Amino acid sequence: MPNETIKNKLIKWSLTAYTIIVIGFFIYFPIAILYIYSVNNTPYFIPEWRGFTLQWFMKIFERSDLINSIWNSLVIALLVTSVSMAMGIPPSFYLVRRKGKIRDIYFLYLMIPFIIPWIIIGVADFIFFWYMGIEKSLLTAALAHIVYSIPLIVVIITPRIYSLDPSIEEASMDLGADELTTFRKVTFPLIFPSIASAAIITFAWSFDNFIISYFTLGNELTWPVWIFSVIGKVPRIMPVINAMSVIIITLSSIAIYTLAKKGLTELF
Amino acid sequence: MSEEKGLSQITNNTTKNLIKLIRYVLGNIPGFIYILIMFYVPIAILFAISLTKPSKYVVSWEFTIENYVKVFTEATYYRILWNTFLIVAVATILLIIVAYPIAYYLARVAPNIGDRLLLFTIIPVEINYLIRIYAWRVILGENGFLNMLLISLGIIQKPLTIFFYSWFAVVIVIIHEYLPYVVVPFYLNLRGIPREIYEAAMDLGASRLQILKTITLPLSKPGLLSVIFIVFIPTLGEFAIPSLVGGQTGLMLGNLIDRYLSQFNLAIGATLSFFLLLFSILVSIIMIRIFGYEALYAR
Structure with a gap:
């Protein structure tokens, strides 16, 4: 049936064209604009090439508030990742290996902070800190990020533990290894990819978080909240934000792509 | 003899199980207490404050359910609630x-390059949530790229503000933010359908359209559930997008909550937040009832 093959080819081609157009033009269009205007020699977004410049990248160093905000974001993300890993990994094992009502209720208990919109965590903790008389700072923002990070880690790690064959661990113990050795030498290496991706995603989400930080930060700002606070208020800052954004997008893309290529993480 | 040995084995096993249980409990205590103190206690305070009379900078502990009545009867509130729902619903449907x-x-036409292509669409979203909203402001803004382009082409004389400051801009930016997060669940879902099913259907003479209607679409249901949890519920609380590109017609619940919190009118802010919490949980329950729990685990 030649008619059928032509039809099939037509469908294939149109799907290919559609995917290329949506990813290439829609997804990458705003990012391309950022890249172009970060080196275009004009502070305005005019459709004209005014020559190559690196002055916007140089101006980053003149804004200590910008550099501080990046630093603050990194510190918070690091703190959030390490603390939530410690509190998120044990429940993952419990949720996979135990059955019954208590487990189901505990699962819901952990998941509710995860499925609701983030703004609720932000508002609830905002009121909580205010009511308790706790002054808001970088630390309070980190404390609020951990609330959704614990279930996030559980969600990423549990499927991997599910697919883990318990008899492998039993075999290790039968051969005389104690539980700690078994965990270190058998279980941990097997679930390591999911632990690594949990750490990376927790870090990225925290670095990137806007809404919870917005409600729980003090005077020191994180990078997303800083952008939000200067847009429209500080004139001529736009090209400098472009330049910093280009640096962050480039670095994060390289990092994620190499990690994924090495098979260290399971991004999906 | 063997009976005695069996007995000691059993007691040995029970102590082993007990140790395991104790270890589970000890391992879970920090996370349990943390979530309790930093989430459930604040939510309880939030709920209590939502039941008090509105007053600035202080909580007047006079209980009333007036705030909840207000939210549904005063146009300023319910208009924005409805607007929020509409924006999110339209964006979710368009995204799908x-x-x-x-x-x-x-998944089906180019399975060989699928993973790599997906990686390319994911990379730009993994970190840059606010940067991308900002980028859209650069494009759609009053002095943004699109206006400048139209002016230089002579199509318009003065900058248009209909791109900026609008409902339409919010929907576009939500679609841009979440598109990769919607492609991924459907992709994993479609990739998981065994080839043999399609081959069998084709052998039996089913047309492409029939296969799509009777096999592919029904089996994509778990992807749909993920979309509800990844896009629909989280964007109900969206704040950055409507504040940066929404203007007057694109106002959402998040803007309303922010307005009352920044005025320290906590009672109304708490009422709106608690309503959002209840609504999100209700949607989750309905969706899980329709699609079943397993769909959440289907990868």
Whole structure:
């Protein structure tokens, strides 16, 4: 049936064209604009090439508030990742290996902070800190990020533990290894990819978080909240934000792509 | 003799199980207490404050349910609630329509490059949430790229503000933010359908359209559930997008909550937040009832 093959080819081609157009033009269009205007020699977004410049990248160093905000974001993300890993990994094992009502209720208990919109965590903790008389700072923002990070880690790690064959661990113990050795030498290496991706995603989400930080930060700002606070208020800052954004997008893309290529993480 | 040995084995096993249980409990205590103190206690305070009379900078502990009545009867509130729901619903439906063909292409037409292509769409979203909203402001803004382009082409004389400051801009930016997150669940879903099913259907003479209608679409249901949890519920609380590109017609619940919190009118802010919490949980329960729990685990 030649008619059928032509039809099939037509469908294939149109799907290919559609995917290329949506990813290439829609997804990458705003990012391309950022890249172009970060080196275009004009502070305005005019459709004209005014020559190559690196002055916007140089101006980053003149804004200590910008550099501080990046630093603050990194510190918070690091703190959030390490603390939530410690509190998120044990429940993952419990949720996979135990059955019954208590487990189901505990699962819901952990998941509710995860499925609701983030703004609720932000508002609830905002009121909580205010009511308790706790002054808001970088630390309070980190404390609020951990609330959704614990279930996030559980969600990423549990499927991997599910697919883990318990008899492998039993075999290790039968051969005389104690539980700690078994965990270190058998279980941990097997679930390591999911632990690594949990750490990376927790870090990225925290670095990137806007809404919870917005409600729980003090005077020191994180990078997303800083952008939000200067847009429209500080004139001529736009090209400098472009330049910093280009640096962050480039670095994060390289990092994620190499990690994924090495098979260290399971991004999906 | 063997009976005695069996007995000691059993007691040995029970102590082993007990130790395991104790270890589970000890391991879970920090996370349990943390979530309790930093989430459930604040939510309880939030709920209590939502039941008090509105007053600035202080909580007047006079209980009333007036705030909840107000939210549904005063136009300023329910208009924005309705607007929020509409924006999110439209964006979610459009996202599914835009994303599904891409997922289908990656999983069924070009399975060899699917993973790599997906990686390319994911990379720009993994870190840059606010940067991308900002980028859209650069494009759609009053002195933004699009206006400048139209002016230089002589199509318009003065900058248009209909791109900026609008409902339409919010929907576009939500679609841009979440598109990869919608492609991924559908892609994983479609890739998981065994080839043999399609081969069997084709052998039996089913047409492409029939296969799509009777096999592919029904089996994509778990992807739909993920979309509700990844896009629909989280964007109900969206704040950055409507504040940066929404203007007057694109106002959402998040803006309303922010307005009352920044005035320290906590009672109204708490009422709106608690309503959002209840609504999100209700949607989750309905969705899980429709699609079943397993769909959440289907990868």
